[in-house]
Amino acid sequence: MKEIFYFITDVGWGHLTRSIAVLEKLLSTVPEVKITVKLGRDLTQVPSLFPDTDRITLKNLPFKLVPGWPATYPFPVEVLQDMIADWLSQWENMVEHLRKEINKASLVLTDASPLPIEAAFREGVPSVFISNFNFYDEYSHIVREPSLEKMKKAYEKVSWAFLLPLESENTVFKIVDRAPLIAREHNPLKVQEIRRDLRTRYRPEMIAVISMGGFYSIPEILIESIVEASKKAKILWLVPEGIELPKGILAHQYRKYEDFRNLLAASDFVIAKYGYGIASEAVVSRVPMVLFYRSAILEDSIASEELVLSGSALRFPWEACCSIPLEEVFYLDFSNLSKRMENKGAAYIVEKIIKRFL
The missing domain is CATH 3.40.50.2000 (Glycogen Phosphorylase B;)
Incomplete structure (x- = not known):
């Protein structure tokens, strides 16, 4: 049984729905796979959205997979800058935590965060990025924070990057696979x-x-x-x-x-x-x-x-x-x-x- 770790950045509708669509397709196509889903936000409201099978394990992480955005908009740039600086100050501890999580994984998937890519690279585990944007380009467009280079260098270590439609700016992935849209079908x-x-x-x-x-x-x-x-x-x-x-x-x-x-x-x-x-x-x-x-x-x-x-x-x-x-x-x-x-x-x-x- 191969084990995949899927890191979902937060419980925003896009992060959840596209990740669940990929999970469902993986489970139906690869019978010998087991998937551990790690979320950087509270799971209590979302388990019912995931496929009901013992081949999926849902777990919370003790930290956020990305700094996120301020809770109000418009926001002062200084507030975002402080959020980013605080999160990046914990970079090594977060990466080492993830390394221990994934050391027996066959593959690591991430919907947007660079942390799992860095951890997978250090463990020698292949990683796949699936998103329409990356947080380095999003943040560097707004703030001038030199330590953001940590995020950029981590993204560059990915084994394969799928960019989805409705894509934003990309300066971190030299080679990308431009995939079609991912969405759940209605009933x-x-x-x-x-x-x-x-x-x-x-x-x-x-x-x-x-x-x-x-x-x-x-x-x-x-x-x-x-x-x-x-x-x-x-x-x-x-x-x-x-x-x-x-x-x-x-x-x-x-x-x-x-x-x-x-x-x-x-x-x-x-x-x-x-x-x-x-x-x-x-x-x-x-x-x-x-x-x-x-x-x-x-x-x-x-x-x-x-x-x-x-x-x-x-x-x-x-x-x-x-x-x-x-x-x-x-x-x-x-x-x-x-x-x-x-x-x-x-x-x-x-x-x-x-x-x-x-």
């Missing part, structure tokens, strides 16, 4: 059931789902836009649990980690903070997107622009949320997406991994 029967239930309960003209990511509440100016949009049409707004919209606005709360792919596919459009998970599953389900992006962050700016140029999304800077142009949303379509935006990434990556490493 058509479940989608029909959700739509039927929501339409029976609320009688809306349209259904819109809102997702602002794990750290962000709905901005006040966007709430004003929701109120204005609700005057034009009877819209049912699907909002995360705990989010309250003004009285008189038709709203239905959903749990953060419930099966979001089917909820998204049951909607007429999505309003979201840009993220790979939201964007990829909206593309697969052909749900028009209204995206708010953090202009200071490369991934947000570059990837959301790609979706706009393809005609499948509208986008606005987070700093300037504005009224929702409902009349434009329904002119969006998915006919101009590139071939790489087909949901074939998990199969493509697993086939390459088997040939090269298993």
